[in-house]
Amino acid sequence: MIEGFILRTLDYQDHNKLLYIYTNQGIKSVLARGVKKLNSPFRHLTQSGHLISFEASKGNLPTLKNATLLNRYQALKQDIIKITMMHVVCELIYYNLTDDDDHEKLFNFLKKVLNALNDTPCPEDILMIFELKFFHFLGYGINLKHCQTCQTKHDLWFDVNSASLVCQQHAIKTHTLIGPKHHQILTWCYYIDIETYQPLQLEVKTTQVLFDVIEALQTMHMGTKPKSKAILRTLLTGGTS
Numbered sequence: 001m002i003e004g005f006i007l008r009t010l011d012y013q014d015h016n017k018l019l020y021i022y023t024n025q026g027i028k029s030v031l032a033r034g035v036k037k038l039n040s041p042f043r044h045l046t047q048s049g050h051l052i053s054f055e056a057s058k059g060n061l062p063t064l065k066n067a068t069l070l071n072r073y074q075a076l077k078q079d080i081i082k083i084t085m086m087h088v089v090c091e092l093i094y095y096n097l098t099d100d101d102d103h104e105k106l107f108n109f110l111k112k113v114l115n116a117l118n119d120t121p122c123p124e125d126i127l128m129i130f131e132l133k134f135f136h137f138l139g140y141g142i143n144l145k146h147c148q149t150c151q152t153k154h155d156l157w158f159d160v161n162s163a164s165l166v167c168q169q170h171a172i173k174t175h176t177l178i179g180p181k182h183h184q185i186l187t188w189c190y191y192i193d194i195e196t197y198q199p200l201q202l203e204v205k206t207t208q209v210l211f212d213v214i215e216a217l218q219t220m221h222m223g224t225k226p227k228s229k230a231i232l233r234t235l236l237t238g239g240t241s
């Protein structure tokens, strides 16, 4: 049996489901036969957002043979904002990983993120920590230390258009620039240990600005930003922005 987190499921023929499970060896596609039948022992287990322990047959399309539930993240599932954040995390993993990534490390980190998301009163922090550190896992070095052009470390702004740090001298005035008060929070998220951090309790306005920066970085490095992020923003602002 190996541990895995179900990123998404697809209905497949009458009673079957296709499971996309993230494990310490990468994403596995597993066919779960008959799990939509009322009497299937795996019916409630084979749902996205569950951490399971499972065994599958060998072959091109492995079939689920055995599985037990390890964590359904109960508190998380009762909060629509946390659920949407979990979708963002799943989307990022599903669409951006390659076989060469360090899955052992990312899978362990993902479990910590899910536990933290489940328990925290400030889920925004957890999502930003995941998103920032995810760049690092993918091998994208995010410069949060010096001006992109002259390397100075003083008086820095984040240029959303070019997704880079700039000093006063190299800032392009027509671009959207984010001040140090904000991008220092991102630096904090990038380096913090998710297990020992203290909640930031950010205002929604601040969170939205930080999301702008993270989405600029995602669009630049991954070509796109997670679609669930738009839903999340609407939920956080109650539809007012």
Ligand SMILES: [Zn+2]
Residues within 6 Å of the ligand: 147, 148, 149, 150, 151, 152, 166, 167, 168, 169, 170
């Ligand atoms: Zn400069």
